[in-house]
Amino acid sequence: MESFPTELGVLTCLMLLAASLWIPYIVGVNTAPAGSLPADAPDGFIRIPNPALHRPWVQRAWRAHLNLLEQGIPFAILVLLVDRVDxxxxxxxxxxxxxxWLxxxxxxxxxxxxxxxxxxPLIFLGGWLCCLIMGYAVFAARMV
Known part of the structure; x- marks a missing residue:
C-alpha cells in the first residue's frame, strides 16, 4: 500500500475545518438575544444570511468562514497539483x-x-505566501 502524503492529510483537515467553520456563525445567529435584531426584520430573518445585522462576533464568524474559503480553495488546488506532478x-x-495552523x-x-x-492581515499574508510556495513546488517539479 502506498503511503499517504502528509500534505494530503493536512489538506483533509483543512477541508474539514472549512466544512465546519459555518457552525460559529449559525450558533451566533440562532442565539441572538431578544431585541438584538432590528424591529423591522422580516419574518424568518434568522435564516437570511445578512451578518451585517448581527452582533460583531457573528459578523466576524461569517467573514472568517469566507476568508478560509477564499484562501483554502486555491491552496487545496495547488496541493492537489503538487500531488499530481509528484x-x-x-x-x-x-x-x-x-x-x-495559520x-x-x-x-x-x-x-x-x-x-x-x-x-x-499578517496571518492572511502568511497563508498567501504558503500558496505561492505550493505554486512554486508545482513548477519546480515540472522542471525536473
Missing amino acids: GFTALTYWTAIAFF RVAHAIGYITGFARLPLR
Missing part, C-alpha cells in the same frame, strides 16, 4: 502544516476579535 518535498510538507489561528483570532490589525 512534487512533494520537505518544503511542501512544512508549508502545508504552516498553512493549516488558518486555525486566523479563524480563532478573527471570531474572538483577538487578532486585530496588524496581526490578522
Whole structure:
C-alpha cells in the first residue's frame, strides 16, 4: 500500500475545518438575544444570511468562514497539483502544516476579535505566501 502524503492529510483537515467553520456563525445567529435584531426584520430573518445585522462576533464568524474559503480553495488546488506532478518535498510538507495552523489561528483570532490589525492581515499574508510556495513546488517539479 502506498503511503499517504502528509500534505494530503493536512489538506483533509483543512477541508474539514472549512466544512465546519459555518457552525460559529449559525450558533451566533440562532442565539441572538431578544431585541438584538432590528424591529423591522422580516419574518424568518434568522435564516437570511445578512451578518451585517448581527452582533460583531457573528459578523466576524461569517467573514472568517469566507476568508478560509477564499484562501483554502486555491491552496487545496495547488496541493492537489503538487500531488499530481509528484512534487512533494520537505518544503511542501512544512508549508502545508504552516498553512493549516495559520488558518486555525486566523479563524480563532478573527471570531474572538483577538487578532486585530496588524496581526490578522499578517496571518492572511502568511497563508498567501504558503500558496505561492505550493505554486512554486508545482513548477519546480515540472522542471525536473
